[in-house]
Structures are given as structure tokens and as C-alpha cells.
Amino acid sequence: MRWRDAFIVGVAFFVSIQLTGQESRVQLDTLHMASAVVQALRIPTPVQRTPGALVVLGADQLQNGASPDIEDAINSIPGVKMETRGIGGSRRIQMRSSGLRSPFAVRNLHLLCNGFVLTGAGGTSPVELWNPQFLHRLEVLLGPTGAIFGGGYGGALVATSLTPFDGLNTGTSLQLLSRVNTTGGSTDESPRLASETGISIMGRKATSDWSLQSTWTENPGYRDQESNQKRNLELHRRWKPQPNVLHHMWSGLFQASWDLPGSLTAEQAESNPSNAPGRAYDARVERERYWLAWSRTATNANAKNGLWAFGQASNKYNPFGTSPFYQGLKEEQEINGSVRWWRGETRALNTNTTLTWDQSAIGRFEQVHIDEDDLLAPGDNPRYSLESTSQAAWVGSGIRLEATDTWIFDMQWGVEWLTRNTSGLFDQQAPTMAAYEELYNQLNWAPRISLAHSFNSNQHVAIQYAEGSSHPNTFELVDPETNSFADLNSELAQTWELSWKGSHVAPEMNVQWAFNAYHQTIQDAIATVEGENDGLYLANVEGLRMKGLEGSIRTHCILASGKSLEFEVHGNINRHQFDRVMEQLPGTPLHTAGASLTYRNRILQLKWNHLWNDRTALNDQATAWAPAYHRSDLALSVSKGQSLWRLGLRNAFDAQYSNWLQINAFGGKYFNPAPGRTVWASWVYRINR
Numbered sequence: 001m002r003w004r005d006a007f008i009v010g011v012a013f014f015v016s017i018q019l020t021g022q023e024s025r026v027q028l029d030t031l032h033m034a035s036a037v038v039q040a041l042r043i044p045t046p047v048q049r050t051p052g053a054l055v056v057l058g059a060d061q062l063q064n065g066a067s068p069d070i071e072d073a074i075n076s077i078p079g080v081k082m083e084t085r086g087i088g089g090s091r092r093i094q095m096r097s098s099g100l101r102s103p104f105a106v107r108n109l110h111l112l113c114n115g116f117v118l119t120g121a122g123g124t125s126p127v128e129l130w131n132p133q134f135l136h137r138l139e140v141l142l143g144p145t146g147a148i149f150g151g152g153y154g155g156a157l158v159a160t161s162l163t164p165f166d167g168l169n170t171g172t173s174l175q176l177l178s179r180v181n182t183t184g185g186s187t188d189e190s191p192r193l194a195s196e197t198g199i200s201i202m203g204r205k206a207t208s209d210w211s212l213q214s215t216w217t218e219n220p221g222y223r224d225q226e227s228n229q230k231r232n233l234e235l236h237r238r239w240k241p242q243p244n245v246l247h248h249m250w251s252g253l254f255q256a257s258w259d260l261p262g263s264l265t266a267e268q269a270e271s272n273p274s275n276a277p278g279r280a281y282d283a284r285v286e287r288e289r290y291w292l293a294w295s296r297t298a299t300n301a302n303a304k305n306g307l308w309a310f311g312q313a314s315n316k317y318n319p320f321g322t323s324p325f326y327q328g329l330k331e332e333q334e335i336n337g338s339v340r341w342w343r344g345e346t347r348a349l350n351t352n353t354t355l356t357w358d359q360s361a362i363g364r365f366e367q368v369h370i371d372e373d374d375l376l377a378p379g380d381n382p383r384y385s386l387e388s389t390s391q392a393a394w395v396g397s398g399i400r401l402e403a404t405d406t407w408i409f410d411m412q413w414g415v416e417w418l419t420r421n422t423s424g425l426f427d428q429q430a431p432t433m434a435a436y437e438e439l440y441n442q443l444n445w446a447p448r449i450s451l452a453h454s455f456n457s458n459q460h461v462a463i464q465y466a467e468g469s470s471h472p473n474t475f476e477l478v479d480p481e482t483n484s485f486a487d488l489n490s491e492l493a494q495t496w497e498l499s500w501k502g503s504h505v506a507p508e509m510n511v512q513w514a515f516n517a518y519h520q521t522i523q524d525a526i527a528t529v530e531g532e533n534d535g536l537y538l539a540n541v542e543g544l545r546m547k548g549l550e551g552s553i554r555t556h557c558i559l560a561s562g563k564s565l566e567f568e569v570h571g572n573i574n575r576h577q578f579d580r581v582m583e584q585l586p587g588t589p590l591h592t593a594g595a596s597l598t599y600r601n602r603i604l605q606l607k608w609n610h611l612w613n614d615r616t617a618l619n620d621q622a623t624a625w626a627p628a629y630h631r632s633d634l635a636l637s638v639s640k641g642q643s644l645w646r647l648g649l650r651n652a653f654d655a656q657y658s659n660w661l662q663i664n665a666f667g668g669k670y671f672n673p674a675p676g677r678t679v680w681a682s683w684v685y686r687i688n689r
Helices: 003-008 144-150 265-269 277-281
Strands: 054-058 081-086 090-095 110-113 137-142 155-160 171-188 190-204 206-221 227-243 247-259 286-298 303-323 326-348 353-374 384-403 408-426 434-445 449-454 459-470 492-506 509-523 524-530 536-541 544-558 563-575 591-600 606-613 629-641 641-649 678-688
Touching: 137 144, 137 277, 137 326, 144 155, 144 449, 144 492, 144 509, 190 265, 277 303, 384 434, 434 459
Parallel strands: 110 155
Antiparallel strands: 054 137, 081 090, 137 155, 171 190, 171 678, 190 206, 206 227, 227 247, 247 286, 286 303, 303 326, 326 353, 353 384, 384 408, 408 434, 408 449, 449 459, 459 492, 492 509, 509 544, 524 536, 544 563, 563 591, 591 606, 606 629, 629 641, 641 678
């Protein structure tokens, strides 16, 4: 289906809300000392009283105008590292190094939007669907705390794209978005320019509302084969047939393509950073997605419940290659869906203590067909043709005992079952294709228990134990060259975490801080190890330990005449080890840190943001390293009437660094150079009637 056929797609208007529809309409921004309430932990909880690492990003941080992606926003969170090849291109996300096993895509974490589970049964999360300019808030859970939605010890990203429904504001609102930026690259000495255009329309009544959101982006890229483009359209409809019941429907389509430049050696990256070995093979990804979803949530006197159903179809066309020895053409068709149910009820045990009991269930289904051919000899037999069907089920239940402003005891148990059946043919350089069969079944438990205590209204400490799992994918279970099974078990993470959160409130200054220390062991960790004759193969290996310290401090100073000054610093220390395989876990910076300073008055905002990544090991032996780097960004915002104007510098001091490291890369290719200094400008126009 082409973009011009967009309006033929099921115009049944869709999506859901979070379980609690009583959240304040004030934009939640953790830099703004607001008493943010987290919805992701099943039971609404103030951020300061949550156990473990959990950060709420509000509209002010997400809708920053600097990028068409959430990369800049979530990289301000200690322990999180998102990488892209060309802004808006290929994406990877690591939370506490949880994604290092995947050379591409977003795996080992859960992705939810408006209550819907977007992560497929195979474990891949389509984060490219999100445009931060239309996200209302994003809750980021690090570590196995995110396993409250199923397996996956990386964490969870839980977003809402619409403001909560309250029925108070009626009328029509319009928002127009336009953004342009340089890319750092040039053609015939002229700078390449990227653009983004978007529109959002919402109509509100007392018992219903509807909205349309659409964006178009074009980015010619920094390197010679790094362009990307995206088109998306979403239709939403919410209505209340009864005062305590809300229905939500969501339909949409997404069409995007992004080039694959290929990685470079350190010498190539320094001498010719815009070079792209993938250009000779027109390496790229073309992806189309279509989805339809519905939800129903209800709020009663002491109970809440919700049901969310999501279905999606996707097509992928992927020529790839960087040399005659590494090239091919993959074509993929996918159908997947999810159903999520949740119910919670709260009872007062006495005047000071409440008991909450909740139950949840998530079912996911995914069917994928993949063909790979020789790109240079398309008439030959296909390299392989596979059909894979995955089904995952998650059931969980938990209790919470809470004493007002004193302590919270939270316990949840969960069990996840995953089955995958894959069949197909492999070309083994023989006259006939070799048959291939895989049947994978795994059952994992995921308990979580935490105790949080408040010394006073401003001091909170918590200890938490949680478990999560990560399943091997089809291509890790079987070696395509030998057609032999690796017989891998799922990884199981066990994590202890200690957190200290607090705040100090003064007449003209507020201070908030959050520190988290964690120790995580991985049983049956999947790693590449040496076998007989110095061959490499995948195996489950013990001895992987991940430990670290994450922290942030935020201050908000109120100046005279409606002016304010905000300062934030954050950082983390990683000490990850894989004893039997390597001394230092590759792909993880030894340390990271960052700071931001924001000045505001009634019409103007000036912001400086700085990130530092320490050097990063690139191979198991820790003999190849990516150097440390600093990056500073500047942004100026001016609000005038119904318009918001922004102007910014990204990488203001023209630092040289790579934003997509190839870990243990074949042939010594490690770097994907990021652009140097770029300039961007955006305009947002809002009108309410």
C-alpha cells in the first residue's frame, strides 16, 4: 500500500488511555519539581516513592524541536544509551547494557503506548513509530522492573501520546509543526538540509473527542548513504458511554526508509568520515506498518480495570551489503498483535493503611516470513526461506501494603511462556535446499519484591529484588551455514537494587535527587565463545555480572519577575564483567555524565545541554576502544502569541565521535561517524477554539 492510499486504511478511530484518568493536566516535567505520578507500575505512585530507577519525561523535554526521535530526550537518563545511524535512521537502545547481544533493532525491553503493548512476541520493539513532538509523557523503567509487562530484563518505555480525557475543555485545537536542520554533510559544497512537517487536530466534546496526527520527515543524511524519510498518520477516537467508562480506538499507518551506510575502521573514520561502503549496494531498509487498536477502561469506587487490543501488519524490504562477501536482499512480511488486561482494587485496612491487589495478563502473537537472496545473483536459489510463528503469554498478580507517607511494601509474581515454531529451507551449496525446523518452548518466572520507607515527606529509600528474562531469537538458535542447533536457553537476570530519592523545598529554590545502586547477575548469558579449531559459536555462559551506580540532582531556582533557572547533573558508573569470556563487557562506556542549564522568563527559554561518554571497549579482549567524547547542545526558544520559535546548535563545539559502534565487528570495522556541528530551527503554531 502506498502513501496515497493512506485514507483507504480502516478509518476506525482508535487508541487507549492509561488506567488512571485522573492525572493533572499540568505538563509533567521532572526538571520542574512537579509531583509526578507514575502510571507504569500498575498502581499509580509518586515518582519520589518508587523503588528502583524510574524517570518521567514530560512534554517540555520530549517536544524539544531538536530531533524527530526520542534519542536526545532519553540519553539524559543515567544508564540509558540510545544510538542512531543518521538522525531518524537505524535505532538501538541499551538500558544497563541489556541490548548488547543485538547488533541492530530494539530488543530486550518493553514498549507501550497509551496502554497498548507494541513489543512483538519475538521481542522487537518498533520505537520508530514515535515522534517526540506528539508525545505527552514518557515513563522510563530501567532493569527488571520493566519485567512487570513480561520477560525482558532491559526495562520498559511507557508513553502516552494524548492528554488525559477529562471532558472539561471543549472545542477544536490545531497544532502545526515545521522544522529544518543542517545534517553536517554537503553536496557540491552546499549543505544538506533536512526537514520535518507535522499537523495535529483535535476536537473535544463533554463525552468524546477525536484527533488526527501526521508528520512528514526528509533527511538526506550526513554520510554518503545515510538518508532517511518517514510518513505517518494516526487517527484517534475516545468516548464515554458511561461516566466511569472510557473507550479508545486508534488506527494508523507508517511508511519509512533509512539507508545503511556500513561501518568504518578508525583510520577510515578519521580520514573520510562521510564514506559509506553500503552505498555500492544501495543498502537500505524500507518499512511499512499498519495498525488497528481498541481499549476499554473503567473506574469504580475502589477498583479500576482495562482491556487493550492491538493488531499490526508490516512489510520490510532490505537490500544490504558492504562488500561482495557481505551482501544480500531480505524481504519480510509480519503480522502481530497483543491483548492486555489489568484489574486493581484498593481497600482501607484502617485509617492509615491500604491494601491494593491487582491482576494482569498479556498475550502476544507474531507470524513472520523472511526470504534472503543473493543481491548480486538474484536468479540463484534463495539463501533461506523461513516462516516463524511465536506466541507469548504473561500472567501476573501483586499486592501492595501502603501506610500513608511512611512505607510501601510491594510484591508481584509473574510467569511468562514463549513458544516459537520455525520452519523453512536453507541453501547449503547443494543441488537441493536443506530443510530446517525449530521448536522453542520456555517458561520463566519473574518475581519482584520491594520495600520503600519515607523518613519524612522529602526523604525516601527503597530496596528491591527483581527477575527478568530474555529469549534467544531464531537466528541465534540455528547456525545458517551448518543448519545445526545451538540449543540455547533464555537468559535470566536477577537484580538487587537500592535507591535513595529526596527533595529539599525552600521559598525560592527546590532541589531533587535520585541515586540508584544495582547488582545484576545473568544466568545462561548468551555470548560468542571460541570452540574447536578456533571457531566461534553461540553458547550459554555463566559469569556475567552487571553492577553500577546511577544518580541525578536537579535544582529549580525562582528568580524575580517570573524568571527561573534550572540546573541538572547526572551520571553513572558501570562495572560490568563477563568473567569467563572477557574482563570488560564491550559496548558499555566506563562512565557517562551530563549536565543541563535552563533559563526561563515569560516568553524566552535558553538551554545548554552537555553529554560525556567515557571510552568504550569494542571487542571481548578489550584491545580496541572507542575514545571518550564530549558533546554540547544549545537551544533558544521564544514564545510569541500562538507561535513557538526555536533555534539551536547540535554538537556546538564540533566534536568527533561515533554514534553507532559495531561490537566485535568482522574485519575491524567499528565506527559510524556522527555529524559535527549542525544548526536547526523549528516553528510550532497552536490555536484553540
